Amino acid sequence: MVTSAAPRHAAPPVHAGPARMTATPPPIPTLLDSDVVRPAPPASRAIKAQVENFSFFYSTVQALADVSLPFRERAITALIGPSGCGKTTLLRCFNRMHDLYPGNRYVGRILLHPDNLNIVAREVDPISLRMRISMVFQKPNPFPKSIFENVAYGLRLRGIRSRSELEGRIQVALEDAALWGEVKDRLRKPAYDLSGGQQQRLCIARALANEPEVLLLDEPTSALDPIATSRIEDLIVELKERVTIAIVTHNMQQAARISDYTAFMYLGKLIEYGATAEVFQNPKCKETEDYVTGRFG
Amino acid sequence: MIVTDRFIARTRLQDRAFSVLGATLTVGAMLFLGILLFDLARDGLSRIDWQFLTSFPSRRPGMAGVLSAWVGSLLIMLVTAVTAIPLGIAAGVYLEEYARKNWFATAIEINITNLAGVPSIIFGLMALGLFVFRFNFGQSILAGGLTLGCLILPIVIVSTREALRTIPRGMREAAYALGATRWQVARHHLLPYSLPGIATGVIIAISRAIGETAPLITIGALTFIAFLPPAPVTLDPEFAVQPLKWVWSPFTVLPIQMFNWVSRPGDDFLRNAAATGIILIGLTLTMNAVAVVLRYRMRRRIKW
Numbered sequence: 001m002v003t004s005a006a007p008r009h010a011a012p013p014v015h016a017g018p019a020r021m022t023a024t025p026p027p028i029p030t031l032l033d034s035d036v037v038r039p040a041p042p043a044s045r046a047i048k049a050q051v052e053n054f055s056f057f058y059s060t061v062q063a064l065a066d067v068s069l070p071f072r073e074r075a076i077t078a079l080i081g082p083s084g085c086g087k088t089t090l091l092r093c094f095n096r097m098h099d100l101y102p103g104n105r106y107v108g109r110i111l112l113h114p115d116n117l118n119i120v121a122r123e124v125d126p127i128s129l130r131m132r133i134s135m136v137f138q139k140p141n142p143f144p145k146s147i148f149e150n151v152a153y154g155l156r157l158r159g160i161r162s163r164s165e166l167e168g169r170i171q172v173a174l175e176d177a178a179l180w181g182e183v184k185d186r187l188r189k190p191a192y193d194l195s196g197g198q199q200q201r202l203c204i205a206r207a208l209a210n211e212p213e214v215l216l217l218d219e220p221t222s223a224l225d226p227i228a229t230s231r232i233e234d235l236i237v238e239l240k241e242r243v244t245i246a247i248v249t250h251n252m253q254q255a256a257r258i259s260d261y262t263a264f265m266y267l268g269k270l271i272e273y274g275a276t277a278e279v280f281q282n283p284k285c286k287e288t289e290d291y292v293t294g295r296f297g
Numbered sequence: 298m299i300v301t302d303r304f305i306a307r308t309r310l311q312d313r314a315f316s317v318l319g320a321t322l323t324v325g326a327m328l329f330l331g332i333l334l335f336d337l338a339r340d341g342l343s344r345i346d347w348q349f350l351t352s353f354p355s356r357r358p359g360m361a362g363v364l365s366a367w368v369g370s371l372l373i374m375l376v377t378a379v380t381a382i383p384l385g386i387a388a389g390v391y392l393e394e395y396a397r398k399n400w401f402a403t404a405i406e407i408n409i410t411n412l413a414g415v416p417s418i419i420f421g422l423m424a425l426g427l428f429v430f431r432f433n434f435g436q437s438i439l440a441g442g443l444t445l446g447c448l449i450l451p452i453v454i455v456s457t458r459e460a461l462r463t464i465p466r467g468m469r470e471a472a473y474a475l476g477a478t479r480w481q482v483a484r485h486h487l488l489p490y491s492l493p494g495i496a497t498g499v500i501i502a503i504s505r506a507i508g509e510t511a512p513l514i515t516i517g518a519l520t521f522i523a524f525l526p527p528a529p530v531t532l533d534p535e536f537a538v539q540p541l542k543w544v545w546s547p548f549t550v551l552p553i554q555m556f557n558w559v560s561r562p563g564d565d566f567l568r569n570a571a572a573t574g575i576i577l578i579g580l581t582l583t584m585n586a587v588a589v590v591l592r593y594r595m596r597r598r599i600k601w
Contacts, residue, residue: 095474102398130476137474141467144490153485154475203471210475 045072048214048244049094052109054120056089059103063089066108067270069263071214076236076245078259078276080252082291086268087248091216094119094246095133096126112214131158134207135216139223140199142191142206147183150191150202154210169209177205178235197228204235208243215239217247221254233258252292256280264288334578341571349572353523354554358565363573365522366554369438370507370580372526372543373550376442377506381450382499388450389457389495390483413451420448421515429516436517438526439544444512449502456498460491493595500588504581510552520557522549551577 049071056064064086071077079087089098096119098104106120112132119129134154142150151170160166170187174180179201183194191202200220207215217236221229236245237258249255255262255276262279264272264287272279272288283289352362392409396402424444434440464487472482488495526546551573558570 097470097474100470100473127476127478130474135474137467137470139467141465141471143468143471143486153472157476157481206471206475 045075048073048113050111054108057105063268065268069270069273071246073244075260076240076258077261078255079248079263080255081265085265087265088218091218091248094216095130095135099126133214134210134212136203136207136220138219140203142199142202146188147191148187151206151209173205173209176208177201197224214244219248337571337574340568341575344568344572354521358569366549366551369548370550372438373441377445381446381453385450385453386457389454393458393461394483409451409454417448417509418511421512425516436547437545438548440516441513445506449506452502457495460494461487464490493592497588497592500584504584508552518553519547519549
């Protein structure tokens with residue numbers, strides 16, 4: 001593994017038949033090949049959220065140290081890095097999820113544009129923040145209610161009562177999440193009857209129904225099979241035209257395939273940030289190169 | 298690695314030995330309960346008839362009945378349930394979802410757990426001082442119901458908290474992430490999802506309370522009641538003006554009636570006691586059955 005340039009989460013293995021075994025093996029595609037990585041975004045886009053000298057503490061344990069990076073509008077920013085590097089911790093700061101558990105402390109600023117709101121400031125109400133920023137979790141977590149009620153819940157919390165408005169918005173959200181065709185005849189059925197991939201798309205619909213400004217995705221495909229994963233990846237790419245997306249992923253191919261910008265984190269620090277093509281093909285730091293080429297992680 | 302057949306045979310033997318031991322003990326316990334029930338049924342079953350259920354206690358065993366006792370038991374349970382269940386569930390939700398986790402919360406938690414193990418007669422003593430004398434409730438249904446309410450409050454709180462803890466963290470986080478307040482999370486998600494667990498705990502608590510004798514004797518429940526409380530139990534024109542008048546009425550309950558008859562000489566009173574015991578056990582088993590059905594039906598709707 002040390003000398004191999006193959007990434008850790010290799011692409012689906014090439015099924016070499018007996019005839020192939022004698023011939024020279026074809027080169028294994030790596031992330032350094034340009035066709036695997038998304039082309040660089042046309043121009044740098046307006047900043048939707050800016051993390052500034054931000055640190056985070058789980059009571060006394062420091063999980064993030066002096067992180068600064070932008071999240072750009074109409075773009076997907078991927079947070080990558082080995083387990084425990086703080087990428088999920090950073091993502092969960094955006095909707096103040098850490099407020100639910102005692103002893104957590106934010107230091108520094110995360111500014112949400114256009115109104116320059118410091119997300120982690122004590123005086124900012126996390127409820128009003130969560131009305132603007134939605135999240136999809138690692139494990140699909142629909143409520144044990146009907147499909148309809150799952151998507152309706154966020155809208156009800158936002159004071160929408162009218163039946164027809166709820167129905168309209170739910171249809172749009174389910175269409176946006178590429179789920180409408182599969183569930184339109186069984187909206188009243190329990191969400192738990194859906195498959196894992198459908199459940200995760202339902203969770204995306206639930207998040208989208210609220211028309212968020214920022215969509216946080218915490219390893220949204222790690223519990224899913226490859227087919228469900230690729231559907232959700234396509235969906236995420238489509239959605240970025242409407243909402244700023246931040247995605248945490250363990251899967252470097254995924255980051256390379258779908259993101260426009262990539263931030264590599266290690267041990268609570270931001271090591272490198274840049275256009276995804278740059279980070280994967282021309283990394284500036286040794287650690288980034290080692291990680292994206294699968295030498296460690 | 299090579300594992301000898303003898304070694305595997307030995308581990309198998311241990312496995313077999315435990316299953317035999319477990320089966321023996323289970324059958325033994327069931328047998329014991331069966332004999333107890335059979336004995337009770339042999340003594341008392343023939344005594345249970347319409348007359349027994351609709352008569353007041355009497356000096357003549359053949360004319361005596363448990364009317365005032367079962368009405369008393371039901372009314373006491375009503376007061377107990379109405380006070381302890383909402384209070385216990387609210388306290389459980391508060392402690393689990395709202396209270397900060399500090400030394401004070403820990404102290405309260407330990408105290409509640411201990412309270413669930415305090416002998417019931419101690420609750421009776423507390424109720425005698427507090428409800429009967431300090432609040433001047435007298436030896437009334439209200440005082441008795443509140444006493445048993447205190448007794449089962451810790452059980453309700455503990456089972457509420459246990460039920461809340463079984464809800465996956467992802468459910469809470471999903472609701473909070475959508476912008477719900479703590480109350481909305483509790484009201485829309487945690488309470489509905491934990492209802493099967495809470496209901497089970499509540500019904501077990503109530504069926505414990507229905508068999509309690511000591512605390513009610515301590516607060517001075519009467520053993521001989523030859524009248525029923527006022528409306529709505531009996532037809533009473535005052536009901537419209539004072540709908541809660543019945544809570545001030547003196548009372549007796551099934552276990553007290555049973556205790557009273559057991560302590561009398563004569564086989565006939567013993568037969569009455571056995572019959573009362575059967576009614577009490579029937580009531581408890583019915584409530585437990587309701588708990589099982591409720592839990593099953595509610596669990597079927599909730600899965601994750």
